[in-house]
Amino acid sequence: MMKDHLEYVGRVVGDYRLLRWLGGGGFGNVYLAEDMRSSVQVAVKVLQIHLTKQEDWRSFINEARTMRLRHPHIVPLLDFGLDRHDTPFLVMEYAPQGTLRDRHPIGTRVPLAIAIKYASQMASALQYAHEAHLVHRDVKPENMLVRSDGTILLSDFGIATTVHTTHSRTNKGMLGTVPYVSPEQASGKPRAASDQYSLAIVLYEWISGRVPFEGAALDVAIQHATQLPPSLIAQVPDISSEVEDVLFKALAKDYKDRFPSTQAFLVTLQRAHTSAPFRSSAVIRAAKPTFKDVAPPPVKVQPSMNVALTAPRPVLQPEKTQSETAQVSCSSLDTRSQKLSAIPSPANSAFLSAVRKYSFSKTWRVLLVLLCGLVIVGGSYTYVTVKNIQRKAVAKEASNAYSSAVAQHGTMFGFDAAHTHTNSYERILDSDNVSQLQQVWRANVSMQHSDYSPAVARGVLYIGSLDGNLYALDAISGKEIWVASVNAGLASSPAIVNGTVYVGSLDGNLYAFDASTGKKDWIAPSGGIIYSSPTVANGIVYVGSWDNKLYAFDAITGEQKWVAPTAAHTEASPAVADGVVYLGSLDNKLYAFDAITGKQKWTATTGGDIDSSPAIANGIVYVGSWDNKLYAFDAMTGEQKWAASTGSIIYSSPAIDNGVVYIGSSDYKLYAFDARTGKQKWAVATNGGIDSSPLVANGVVYTGSLDHKLYAFDAITGDQKWTATTGDSINSSPIVANGMVYVGSRDDKLYAFSLPE
Ligand code: ADE
Numbered sequence: 047m048m049k050d051h052l053e054y055v056g057r058v059v060g061d062y063r064l065l066r067w068l069g070g071g072g073f074g075n076v077y078l079a080e081d082m083r084s085s086v087q088v089a090v091k092v093l094q095i096h097l098t099k100q101e102d103w104r105s106f107i108n109e110a111r112t113m114r115l116r117h118p119h120i121v122p123l124l125d126f127g128l129d130r131h132d133t134p135f136l137v138m139e140y141a142p143q144g145t146l147r148d149r150h151p152i153g154t155r156v157p158l159a160i161a162i163k164y165a166s167q168m169a170s171a172l173q174y175a176h177e178a179h180l181v182h183r184d185v186k187p188e189n190m191l192v193r194s195d196g197t198i199l200l201s202d203f204g205i206a207t208t209v210h211t212t213h214s215r216t217n218k219g220m221l222g223t224v225p226y227v228s229p230e231q232a233s234g235k236p237r238a239a240s241d242q243y244s245l246a247i248v249l250y251e252w253i254s255g256r257v258p259f260e261g262a263a264l265d266v267a268i269q270h271a272t273q274l275p276p277s278l279i280a281q282v283p284d285i286s287s288e289v290e291d292v293l294f295k296a297l298a299k300d301y302k303d304r305f306p307s308t309q310a311f312l313v314t315l316q317r318a319h320t321s322a323p324f325r326s327s328a329v330i331r332a333a334k335p336t337f338k339d340v341a342p343p344p345v346k347v348q349p350s351m352n353v354a355l356t357a358p359r360p361v362l363q364p365e366k367t368q369s370e371t372a373q374v375s376c377s378s379l380d381t382r383s384q385k386l387s388a389i390p391s392p393a394n395s396a397f398l399s400a401v402r403k404y405s406f407s408k409t410w411r412v413l414l415v416l417l418c419g420l421v422i423v424g425g426s427y428t429y430v431t432v433k434n435i436q437r438k439a440v441a442k443e444a445s446n447a448y449s450s451a452v453a454q455h456g457t458m459f460g461f462d463a464a465h466t467h468t469n470s471y472e473r474i475l476d477s478d479n480v481s482q483l484q485q486v487w488r489a490n491v492s493m494q495h496s497d498y499s500p501a502v503a504r505g506v507l508y509i510g511s512l513d514g515n516l517y518a519l520d521a522i523s524g525k526e527i528w529v530a531s532v533n534a535g536l537a538s539s540p541a542i543v544n545g546t547v548y549v550g551s552l553d554g555n556l557y558a559f560d561a562s563t564g565k566k567d568w569i570a571p572s573g574g575i576i577y578s579s580p581t582v583a584n585g586i587v588y589v590g591s592w593d594n595k596l597y598a599f600d601a602i603t604g605e606q607k608w609v610a611p612t613a614a615h616t617e618a619s620p621a622v623a624d625g626v627v628y629l630g631s632l633d634n635k636l637y638a639f640d641a642i643t644g645k646q647k648w649t650a651t652t653g654g655d656i657d658s659s660p661a662i663a664n665g666i667v668y669v670g671s672w673d674n675k676l677y678a679f680d681a682m683t684g685e686q687k688w689a690a691s692t693g694s695i696i697y698s699s700p701a702i703d704n705g706v707v708y709i710g711s712s713d714y715k716l717y718a719f720d721a722r723t724g725k726q727k728w729a730v731a732t733n734g735g736i737d738s739s740p741l742v743a744n745g746v747v748y749t750g751s752l753d754h755k756l757y758a759f760d761a762i763t764g765d766q767k768w769t770a771t772t773g774d775s776i777n778s779s780p781i782v783a784n785g786m787v788y789v790g791s792r793d794d795k796l797y798a799f800s801l802p803e
Pocket of ligand 1: 068069138139142144145191
């Protein structure tokens, strides 16, 4: 098969010209190719088989069927077909950095933290495949591709098999790659736990530099079935026994003794790593697992900013009044009520009355108008003085409005129940001063492969972690207030309402905690992993689950009110407005359910999976889709109003403010569209895909990018105003509260930025 691989270079297969040989994959060779219609570079796998045998058809169709698998860590299959000579071929995304085997050749070691980062991405891909009833059967570094942004993609589903087919259970012809193959797969009975075993072998190899069992194929297969893997600690003394125990459990001979799922394996490994990453320091670190090495603050905000391991836990801090740093322009005062009325949340009337109650009193308005007048007639000295008075006034009002609305109604991911990702209270950061933002603290949170965000309420920041903990931190200093533990990782953005924090977990439960103490109020089960972030409206918590269902629970008791089905997984979060819950699903559809009964009102179809959380404004619901488009549907009927195109897949959720919808796209751009017509107002490019959902506050749009940076753009013009670099991609949405900006990065850190004092 391999000897004539170069003969294909230069040939045309279907619409693709083969340019260069990349390597041999299962059943064929992979070439760098050019799509002659678009000049886009792709990878083409030419299967050097003729489809005469049933087995060959099976493997071709098997891999082609993985086209329906769409996951951030599974290589997207773009096309397949037969060439003129009936040679079958498959077309996939080209990963320019090759495979993890290229990056880490045989015999080399990979630092544990990096190995876990790779493995957690592969575990989420495998978990997804397993939930679709597919077993990969050939998990190894050669089948892990590195995308240009550094993310890892699982490839080569050529021998994947359906979990429930009798074929896979009885097949005696063992497929797979011997050093990575589990005992049950070697005896022809692969199952999801076989992929878990193979991933554990890969981790063992990365950590120690060698696979546990070596030798001739038959000998290796016998060792897999009968021998314990050699001690890892003996080879790598730094590794903690906790990490070794977790790996060895995934390597159990009997699949029943392994973890119940690949995701559970990785979550436990991450937890073991976070609590005791290295033997030498395990004792010290075990005392307090996270927030252990918060970076020294470049800007001094509070004397005791470092999160010291031994620091006593502070009590809840009162809201900070950003008196010295707030600023407002005369014109923004005029548009204030207009902006607020554009907020469409269900709770909007309540929110708005709360805001109005605390918005500028008549006296202040008169005073500020007078001050504005002074600015116009006065000299620069007067201007500065006036500006400072304005700042103080506005900061106090904004801070009060924010605090009291939050106290009454809570905040959630996106700041309101309709997930419009708009902080309408923000009057401190604006397009003029945002360029001065500086990092004030940084905390360690295990959030590598996730796109969930923190939420801030009453001066406390809440963030879930893949180590299974929910952290409450002082929003100003980053100091830990309390930690609450659950059974598995948290990859859902918390929602805080009426003194309760709601958060979904990978263990399938929705949790409610007391926001000031961290005490567990209740646990409500769903039938699958929860990635979705809960939304709370009118005493009901709504959350999507991987069991393809939307759940509604009583916010006080956790009692299940109703469950509504969708046709596929729901990873995105629901949004609620005017008695209707909206939720996107991976079956390409946006669903609308009655918020009280759960009865389906309508569905609207897009051209791709929906990973984006909808947002609603002025009777229109907006949502992004994997078909590259942002859609606007009538919120009551589901009738499509318009669809606006971007250059690539949309994972990001829309943000709406002042008649403009903002959304990120994997084409590296942030877009602004007219909310009524869908006409593009502007688009700005970053150096990485924008999976992050933008947030708008006081004329500034904030978004993260896979280029590791957090950006602030002027909401009207799209001009870049500020950027800050983190240690890895930013998939999550930034949060702005009381003059501070927060964002989580894949470098496992949560960053906080503020204006200088
Ligand atoms: N090797 C195997 N598949 C590949 C792909 N899709 N991109 C780059 N290198 C590869």
